[in-house]
Amino acid sequence: MRRATVVLLSVALVAAAVLVRATTPDAGLREAPFVERASLGVTAPSRELDVRMLTVGVAETLGSGDEELTTSGVWVVAALTAAAVNDPTGVQATLLVDGRSYAATGRLGGATLDSGYVDPGLPQSGVVAFEVPRELVDAGRTVVIRISASSAPRLDAVVDLAVDLGELGVQRSIAVPGTGLDEDALAEGWP
Amino acid sequence: MRRWGPWIALALLAPVAVLLSLTVRWFDYADLRSAPPTAARGEAGDFGIGTARLDELEVIEGDRIGAPEGTDLVVATLTIDPATAEGVYCSVVLVAPSPRGERRWDADPYPPADFRVPDDLESSCSSDADAEFRMQTAFLVPRGGAADAAIEITSVGRSLLRLE
Numbered sequence: 001m002r003r004a005t006v007v008l009l010s011v012a013l014v015a016a017a018v019l020v021r022a023t024t025p026d027a028g029l030r031e032a033p034f035v036e037r038a039s040l041g042v043t044a045p046s047r048e049l050d051v052r053m054l055t056v057g058v059a060e061t062l063g064s065g066d067e068e069l070t071t072s073g074v075w076v077v078a079a080l081t082a083a084a085v086n087d088p089t090g091v092q093a094t095l096l097v098d099g100r101s102y103a104a105t106g107r108l109g110g111a112t113l114d115s116g117y118v119d120p121g122l123p124q125s126g127v128v129a130f131e132v133p134r135e136l137v138d139a140g141r142t143v144v145i146r147i148s149a150s151s152a153p154r155l156d157a158v159v160d161l162a163v164d165l166g167e168l169g170v171q172r173s174i175a176v177p178g179t180g181l182d183e184d185a186l187a188e189g190w191p
Numbered sequence: 192m193r194r195w196g197p198w199i200a201l202a203l204l205a206p207v208a209v210l211l212s213l214t215v216r217w218f219d220y221a222d223l224r225s226a227p228p229t230a231a232r233g234e235a236g237d238f239g240i241g242t243a244r245l246d247e248l249e250v251i252e253g254d255r256i257g258a259p260e261g262t263d264l265v266v267a268t269l270t271i272d273p274a275t276a277e278g279v280y281c282s283v284v285l286v287a288p289s290p291r292g293e294r295r296w297d298a299d300p301y302p303p304a305d306f307r308v309p310d311d312l313e314s315s316c317s318s319d320a321d322a323e324f325r326m327q328t329a330f331l332v333p334r335g336g337a338a339d340a341a342i343e344i345t346s347v348g349r350s351l352l353r354l355e
Binding site for chain 1: 259260261262289292293294296297331332334336
């Protein structure tokens with residue numbers, strides 16, 4: 001009886017070891033961010049940023065002042081409102097698809113929301129824009145627009161908005177409105 | 192009893208070992224987040240390169256002073272007394288409690304048009320003055336966000352003093 005117990009315990013321990021080994025997170029998962037899924041028009045809270053995604057559009061060119069910015073692909077443009085939670089912080093934007101990531105454009109200078117800082121409780125509205133291959137739109141791919149306070153959000157909260165590019169028509173041009181305090185959001189008692 | 196002795200010892204020692212290992216880490220964390228020295232309103236406190244005193248912290252409704260509706264403008268007036276003739280290089284931030292933790296605001300770089308620092312006051316904490324001077328700066332915060340607010344003054348990231 002005692003011998004059988006020892007054998008059973010040994011088998012159970014080996015099985016537990018195999019299970020632990022099989023379910024141990026890899027390096028990427030161990031440092032993965034905590035994702036808050038967003039939907040349009042709803043404020044998504046995260047540790048450092050409160051984010052409300054407003055609209056997403058796809059266009060061939062971007063209008064910024066007198067300039068018309070072209071790209072070899074298409075522009076994906078997201079309008080959003082964001083405010084810091086406790087400390088002034090930057091807004092970082094990344095577009096993720098198929099294991100690839102596209103950084104938000106820096107070609108618009110200070111006209112995009114990710115070019116400056118946001119303060120606690122003071123929502124700023126603006127856009128972030130990405131240049132992506134046109135094939136993504138033609139193939140109707142679903143992309144994720146990720147907003148975070150840091151450009152490498154390891155073990156930190158991020159806000160993700162899933163966007164089906166197939167549902168968005170390609171416009172000829174989208175005008176970039178610039179950034180500023182979102183007084184409507186303030187008036188309604190952000191967040 | 193002798194049979195259960197090792198198990199009881201293990202049951203006691205294992206949690207103690209875990210607690211001890213966490214406590215050591217907690218002390219390191221607590222050191223990093225240590226509370227700064229404080230000085231009450233109207234009293235001067237040392238911040239390494241001089242002393243600072245919060246004379247007044249006025250909260251003005253934003254729409255009364257040309258700031259957006261839904262905001263308050265917090266105007267802080269301080270007296271700085273440099274310790275040496277080399278002047279002071281420092282920065283001030285506004286801190287205030289909120290349900291999600293302590294919030295911090297930097298001075299508003301573009302204060303509303305109706306706000307103006309009086310001519311006899313400096314607009315920045317940093318100055319090459321070698322004698323006591325007064326300064327005034329403004330912070331834009333959401334309406335009601337400055338309840339129980341305080342000012343923190345740092346000398347180039349080294350010393351920190353909280354003026355309440």
